[in-house]
Amino acid sequence: MKYIFFILLSLTMPVSAKKLYKYQDENGHWHYTDQKPGEGQEYESRQLKSEPKRHVWLEKSGTRDKPEFTIRNTYYGPIEVEISFTERQNARAEPELPHRFVVEPGASDTLFSVTGASRFESWRFTLQYRYTLGDPAAKHRADTVYLPPVEPGKRFRITQAFGGDFSHHDEQNHYAVDIDMPIDTPVHAARAGVVMDVENDYFKNGTERAYKSRANSIRILHVDGSMAVYAHLALEKAQVYPGMRVEAGQLIGYSGNTGFSTGPHLHFAVQVNRGMQLSSVPFKFANDNGAPSEPRAGMWLSGLTTELSR
Template structure:
């Protein structure tokens, strides 16, 4: 019986290459910072895929069961389907979606032969999405502007902006113009779910569309805030860390699909195995809420006690 798995994942991890000479002039290459006083050349290598969710087979080979491992510190939804199958069935039937909490799941499904006397083969394919499914979510929480108290920055693209806020994932996002290296603060407290920290370039070509450094923070109601286009290796948080509203989490940059240094901020939910942005409001120093508009200045405020 042939078993093959296909994974769709977007998590990445990058490395650096260090090139240096010793005192005798011999060249060395390493993926770790060398302990040397000689001049060291550093090259940022392209990030590579880093798998964080996968299926695992358990039980008897003739009647295999499958569970899953979720290494995110929050829930993910996984969709499993046949690649191809001949002479087998699954219980429960495939395709099927499952909600995975962090860690290892219980048995999700079992595959068995329709007829033990004939040959059988199958392949499985699956994909996953961070966050629990929230098809009817509506935001009821006001967010702090994601900048340091006293900071003042211009909203250059708001909800349904015609430059890049035209798809489901970004429709209700805001772009906030700021110099590279500007401190970024959590707009709401939660658990850091995902961090992309290793991308080092940006531009307006489509090749940069999925290459923005970002942080996803999971809130108690299941929504997630995304802070994107962050600076290379400047994230100050890691997955699993609990952060408070107003806490310093990173520094702005110009990575990914970007026409200039800015912060891209959105509130998203898992809707139909797709990240969907949802409308939200910011709060000002007088406790008034407002919908961010293009051309409005955002003023950083202190988090309430």
Template sequence: MKIPLFIFILLSLFSLNATGQKLYKFQDKQGIWHFTDKPPKTAQKVEVRQMKAANKQLVWLLQSGEERQPSFYIRNDYAGPVEVEVDFAEQENVRSTPELPKRFVIESGKSDTLFEIGGINQQASWRMALKYRYTIGSPLAQYYSKISYLPPLAPGATFQISQAFNGSFSHTDEQNKYAVDIAMPVGTPIHAARAGIVMEVDNDFYKGGVNKAYSAEANNIIILHDDGSMAIYAHLELEKAQVYPGLTVAAGQLIGYSGNTGFSSGPHLHFAVQVNKGMELVSVPFTFADREGQAQEPSYGAWLKGFIHPDG
């Protein structure tokens, strides 16, 4: 007798990326309207509409093996590691090897088999549902920044810090507690404050304002450093990213342009250093380096000046 197996994968995602596109509309010489998501090759006037960015999934829990004893692995489409926690959402006459819940650190790409599922009493039916959540970055329970960061500005550019650590407007949660906002016009060049690998790029959001509904709609670039920390550059300009996931960037390299996307009261760059602590992305204190190499803790009202990195 074949015992039916029911497998449901339930998603509980901590991090989503997004992609958006444009709609092009034009009327040809015969008066016929055309609509396309690709830039048309025409001399006619083209209307362009920015479409709402849609979330896309970058971490997948996938099944392989026999139906009666399936195994599971994870595909990680980020350009760096993620920590994933898998558990049963529903469990009846079934067990896993190794036992769940369990956390796994998955490098970019496809993992090996992580666990297998099987029935306890083979003469009885069994069913289950799995759930998983993830956080980008390898887990770093204890982390302290040991280096100072370059101001993320072009050489010679000078801008003022409009919100520093523990800022009351938007730096009140763990992800942003130790962030700084640097006021600057839209379109200001943004440079990498430290060398690393581009982990993630959001480039398609086009709205911004003080409505918290915009909180998840800031264009940003996340760069993974060699010690496992990650710098986030947020509120960037629509479609102006100069880097892509997986690219290695040098300190001082141009990566994008400032904007006013997401939860924002005005054009600025939001910069923070974050790590994965206990399956949560948290910000950590850091310092900026001045031209003499001295470490300066960011403070409200302070002026930052970009300079050429000595290794650049």
């Protein structure tokens, strides 16, 4: 007799928030709902704690004797997935696990199958998977010049640049900048691309470790496979949606003070996937004359109207 068991795990789970609406109808009855009342209805609202949502699933098909597995990726860009056994008895995979796969948006073709190593013995297994955004083959164009992600005609100061002492220590954020911006300041795309993901529902900030993954953000995939991250944005004010094509200089959202933050600002970084790890890469902003300039703490950035980068 053959037994098959699975464990399907996703290690990255962004979240979405909801609001609770309270209103009184014409009969004096109170209603509590997560659906916004109709136009003209007076109501009170309260932001609720975010609930997990998923972007990536490991799915099974095939037969009992030979289950086959695919990945469903709902990000608007590629991901790299590593799948491995956590337990196996008389089971083998083709190709052998652990194995890494690059999966484009949507449902993949069959990635691997599992069978019994010996048909005369029972077999069982459990699986786990982890994933990282981006294609590991992507190569950031080092000669790209980025527009300052600010409104044309406005100027804002960089408070923390590459290798900043406060929070730019890890690989994801070493080559990042923090730009001092009041809440609800317009944020513009620094480079053209496709919106890969939007986090729009966080409403708190702090310096506890838990807040490191709780910032509203927009991630834009560039033609060279690199990804720009605009973080700490305002609650529910994203002006773009996943899958949307944006041009350099286009309004995409508004600055805020969400996530791991001590005050209102915009965090900007360009990242690539290196070995199942998001890694920031150095970049240059266009200065007032359009010439490339490496960001430095204390530097003032001016919003430009000319599109310089693709």
